Amino acid sequence: MKAETTLTDIELPPTQQAKFIPDLRRDYFSTTGRSLVTLVCLALIAYLVWSFIDWALLRSVWAGTPEDCHKASGACWAVVTDRYRLILFGLYPYEEQWRSALACLAILATVVLSCIPLFWSARLLPIIWLAGYGTFYYLMKGGIFGLPIILETQWGGLALTTFVFSSTFVIGMPLAIILALLRRSKLPVISSLTALFIDGVRSLPLLSILFTAAIILPFALPDFLVGDKLYRVILGSALFFAVYQAEILRSGIQSLPAGQEEAAAALGLNYWQTISRIILPQAFRLALPPTINQVVIAFMETSLIVILGFFEVTASGNAAFTAGGWNSFFAEVYFFVALIYFTFTFSLSRYGAYLERSLKVSSR
Amino acid sequence: MKQPSTAVEVVNLRKFYGSHQVLFDVNLTVAGGEKIVICGPSGSGKSTLIRCLNKLEDHQSGTIRVLGTELNDEIDNINEVRREVGMVFQHFNLFPHLTVLENCVLAPMLVRKQDRKTAEARAMTYLERVKIPQKAGAYPGELSGGQQQRVAIARALCMKPEIMLFDEPTSALDPEMISEVLEVMTELAQDGMTMLCVTHEMGFARKVADRVVFMDKGSIVEEAPPSEFFDNPRHERSKAFLSQILGH
Numbered sequence A: 001m002k003a004e005t006t007l008t009d010i011e012l013p014p015t016q017q018a019k020f021i022p023d024l025r026r027d028y029f030s031t032t033g034r035s036l037v038t039l040v041c042l043a044l045i046a047y048l049v050w051s052f053i054d055w056a057l058l059r060s061v062w063a064g065t066p067e068d069c070h071k072a073s074g075a076c077w078a079v080v081t082d083r084y085r086l087i088l089f090g091l092y093p094y095e096e097q098w099r100s101a102l103a104c105l106a107i108l109a110t111v112v113l114s115c116i117p118l119f120w121s122a123r124l125l126p127i128i129w130l131a132g133y134g135t136f137y138y139l140m141k142g143g144i145f146g147l148p149i150i151l152e153t154q155w156g157g158l159a160l161t162t163f164v165f166s167s168t169f170v171i172g173m174p175l176a177i178i179l180a181l182l183r184r185s186k187l188p189v190i191s192s193l194t195a196l197f198i199d200g201v202r203s204l205p206l207l208s209i210l211f212t213a214a215i216i217l218p219f220a221l222p223d224f225l226v227g228d229k230l231y232r233v234i235l236g237s238a239l240f241f242a243v244y245q246a247e248i249l250r251s252g253i254q255s256l257p258a259g260q261e262e263a264a265a266a267l268g269l270n271y272w273q274t275i276s277r278i279i280l281p282q283a284f285r286l287a288l289p290p291t292i293n294q295v296v297i298a299f300m301e302t303s304l305i306v307i308l309g310f311f312e313v314t315a316s317g318n319a320a321f322t323a324g325g326w327n328s329f330f331a332e333v334y335f336f337v338a339l340i341y342f343t344f345t346f347s348l349s350r351y352g353a354y355l356e357r358s359l360k361v362s363s364r
Numbered sequence B: 001m002k003q004p005s006t007a008v009e010v011v012n013l014r015k016f017y018g019s020h021q022v023l024f025d026v027n028l029t030v031a032g033g034e035k036i037v038i039c040g041p042s043g044s045g046k047s048t049l050i051r052c053l054n055k056l057e058d059h060q061s062g063t064i065r066v067l068g069t070e071l072n073d074e075i076d077n078i079n080e081v082r083r084e085v086g087m088v089f090q091h092f093n094l095f096p097h098l099t100v101l102e103n104c105v106l107a108p109m110l111v112r113k114q115d116r117k118t119a120e121a122r123a124m125t126y127l128e129r130v131k132i133p134q135k136a137g138a139y140p141g142e143l144s145g146g147q148q149q150r151v152a153i154a155r156a157l158c159m160k161p162e163i164m165l166f167d168e169p170t171s172a173l174d175p176e177m178i179s180e181v182l183e184v185m186t187e188l189a190q191d192g193m194t195m196l197c198v199t200h201e202m203g204f205a206r207k208v209a210d211r212v213v214f215m216d217k218g219s220i221v222e223e224a225p226p227s228e229f230f231d232n233p234r235h236e237r238s239k240a241f242l243s244q245i246l247g248h
Helices: A002-011 A016-028 A032-058 A066-071 A078-089 A094-115 A124-141 A157-183 A188-202 A206-220 A229-254 A258-266 A271-286 A288-308 A313-321 A327-363 B046-052 B075-084 B100-110 B116-129 B145-157 B175-190 B202-208 B226-231 B236-246
Strands: B006-017 B020-031 B035-039 B061-066 B085-088 B163-167 B194-198 B211-216 B219-224
Touching (some): A066 A078, A078 A327, A094 A157, A124 A157, A157 A188, A157 A229, A258 B085, A271 B100, A288 A313, B006 B046, B020 B046, B020 B194, B020 B219, B046 B163, B046 B194, B075 B085, B100 B145, B145 B175, B175 B202, B194 B202, B211 B226
Parallel strands (some): B035 B194, B085 B163
């Protein structure tokens, strides 16, 4: 019987829809054992989904005080609706939080625009970044157009998270390209020094790099170079991203056939033309999956800056339930924060999949 | 096409990979417009020799002059030679992320500073010449080996080179595609291009070459017009090679 099915499959492949029921039967119910496993799993899934709906929707409280929540047995979304501004904006002054929201949108718009291949040119990207970061900075910091000045120490929440993440990427990626190129320099001194540098940074945990940037660096630098702690921390985080990304890029570059560089040389292209037109476009394609991976990791690791006193979105989430009697409703707050992270990560991975698909067209 | 009387001049060329010597005092002079076929058993240094002519390989001693420019460590000299010398590789080496047309206009635009319109118009005439204009918008991965190699020839020609180097251009092709590439090369030769071809296609050598250079173990063993080389090889090693390659 099984052989028969396979045979018809080969001879006339039916449409997806026509095959759905027979496939279902073959894949999940062909033997008693299989049917049993299928049914048990279905029951389990149904139970979990139902419990979640029951907790999150049916028995939940959407507004009110901690007392209202304690009376009900379901999810206490009231903590989120009551404290969402703390979670999203951290310690940013309440009346000025619209600025933080706009600044966050500016950064998001910058990130989205830089993701569109149409804008990938050495002229447009810097313009987009300057405009995006300029808007962010002046909105957050103020001091112009009568906006009160708000210091970096008060920045927080989602705006801070997106700012730290996107700056890590914008500084870290060019740095990674430079490191990857230096690493494969033909001059042994340069390549081995770069290798040493990369290995050195990789042997340090991110936490220690952030601590060094925030606390130790000010002692070592002349005053005018110190800058705000926030920017030093971003530089540290960018450096950390860059050394890993540099190795990812190097693996992409090395998997290109030697003939590509030779063909470019034979045509008279110089080093930079070869790198920018031939090597990097192909290396990025090959290194795309691990690159997306690294970017997601960099996004998640922005939550570490809390140890240096920055109230990014996870930390301000923590603050949201530790006061005002909401203590027992941390699960709801974490669920909300997780949803924010998931939105970012999922968009990133979908974007990665889109890139892979569109790039594959040209390298069939 | 202005051509100095001497296109390529190689004097006492020695080349090492580490301590392993692969070229032993090679001397070769090629006049403008001349067609040279270089043949020999594998490992004889023939590919290495022509790869030295546009400095894809460094040489350790001896001099190489291409169109009067000496190939030394001067980056300007190297670039000048590479602008005037086109190369076709065994494995085509087209840029897979660019379309056929983009492959052809890239170097003319970046190196010769042509505007896109001029470069594209010229690229189309060369793509027509290699009989593949209909594939201008395709990616290399969508073409057969023979088609890719013809595009590679067009790409090199778009730079308007004075000299064309061919490094076993048909060795990676399926048998039925070899003739379409040889046909293009033959037409190019008839147009008066200076050509140096490393190839095992003896029929092509007999028909097109002004001179056949036979190499073995890193030295030039014999240099002769094709009629003489094929009918009356003077050296034992040439005879052995010819009987092997023509024997079946």
